[in-house]
Amino acid sequence: MGLLPHSELADRILGGWTGRIAGNMLGKPVERGDHWTPDRIDRYLRLTDALPLTDYLPPPPAAGADGFELRPEWPQCVRGRIRGSCRDDDVDYSILGLHLLETRGFDFTTEQVGEHWLLRLPYLQTFTAERTAYRNLANGLKPPLTATYDNPHQEWIGALIRADVYGWTSPGDPRRAASLARRDAVLSHTGNGVYGAMWAAALIAAAFAAPGPRDALETSLERIPASSRLARTVRHTIGLYEAGVEWPDALAALAEESNHLGWIHTVPNAAVLTAGLLYGEGDFTRTIALTVRGGLDTDSNGATAGSIAGVMCGARAIPSQWSEPLQDRVRSAVFGFDGVRISELAERTLRLATLTG
Incomplete structure (x- = not known):
């Protein structure tokens, strides 16, 4: 792969893995978008004297925290208490995708993605569209029926959170990354759910390869239908940013447009993610902090924002x-991977990335 020197490519891939895991951990305690709105998140941060947000979320205060109940996993995800990462599907799917590429190669089929789930991923560690697809697989259905039969979550965010490894192993080649992600996504999603993974x-x-988030976003939009709701929402977010609209006002405008779709749908989460990238302006901490403060599916959005920002700045930064x-x-929860080193995952990803040039 000739885009970057080998050592820099290695640092960028490690940055992607580290950023994904850190962003996921940052958002995990407040992952419930119907309760943890941007306003409630910021009120919690003020209550705990943590604005501006420059570190993991603080633990809840001993008293006076009614209405600010964090997820049950919070003791392992807040500042001062983290000893390695918590288990989460946002990271499990990156690991699963890496192992899929190692064992099946880049010509994998959608059917092989399903086989990999059944072999490596416990059913009760899947959710929404993925759980439906898993059940359909176990009942003998084949793609694309696995995505459409009895599945009300076809455009939710699940396929998007599985996409990172296809980007990490296709550095500087968005067309190829989108194609790989689509092959994975159609196991469980349709429409904007698939476009979210490709994007x-x-x-x-x-x-x-991009000099900044704005350029990367423009390039990514070339890989999904311009008329799709996802593409229109990302472009609207870019337009608000370029017009000089302040971040809170941009969030409010975007929420009015798409939050009725629900807090786990791909489209409103893509708006929050896009805003975090743009208003974060290339700074790792600001990017993941704004993204998580934007609410909705906070751990998934924080993970993807951290992955992108980590690739842009590299692990050393x-x-x-x-x-x-x-x-x-x-x-x-992926069989054979509990306790794996982040650096090992990055090294294995690098080997795949250098095979594709």
């Missing part, structure tokens, strides 16, 4: 308050 993979691949508590370790 995210292309965005990550573009981040290896990620501030230590994000990377050091992770202790280079990942908890995972």
Whole structure:
């Protein structure tokens, strides 16, 4: 792969993995978009004297925290208590995708994605569209019926969170990244659910070569239908940013347009993610902080924002308050990977990325 020197490519891929895991951990305690609105998140941060947000979320105060109940996993995800990463599907699918590419190669089929799930991923660690597709697979259905039969979640965010590895292993090649992500996504999603995966993979691949988030976003939009709701929403977000609309006002305008779709739908989450990238202006901490403060599916959005920002800046430039508590370790439900080192995952990803040039 001739886009970057080998050592820089290695640092960027490690940055993607580290950023994804850190962003996921940042958003996990407040992952419930119907309760943890941007206003409630900021009120919690004021209550705990954590604005501006420059580190993991603080633990809840001993008293006076009614209405600010964090997710049950919070003791392992807040500042001062993190000892390696928590298990989460946003990271499990990146690991699963890596192993799929290692064992099946880049010519994998959608059917092989399904086989990999059944072999490596526990059913009860899947959710929404993925759980429906898993059940359909176990009942003998084949793609694309696995995505459409009895599945009310076809455009939710699940396929998007599975897309990172296709971007990391296609550095500077958004077309290829989107194609790989589509082959994975159609197992469980349709429409904007599939476009979200293609867009995210292309965005990550573009981040290896783009001078900034704005350019990477423009490149990624070339890989999805311009008339899709997802593309229109991303362009609207870019338009608000370019018009000088302040971040809170942009969020409010975007919420009015798409939040009726629900807090796990691809489209409103893509708006929050796009706003975080643009208003974060290339700064790793600001990018993941604004993205998580934007609400909705906070751990998924934080993970993808961290992946993109981490690829752009590289692991060496990620501030230590994000990377050091992770202790280079990942908890995972993927069979054979619990306790794996982040650095090992990055090295294995690098090997795949250098095969594709």
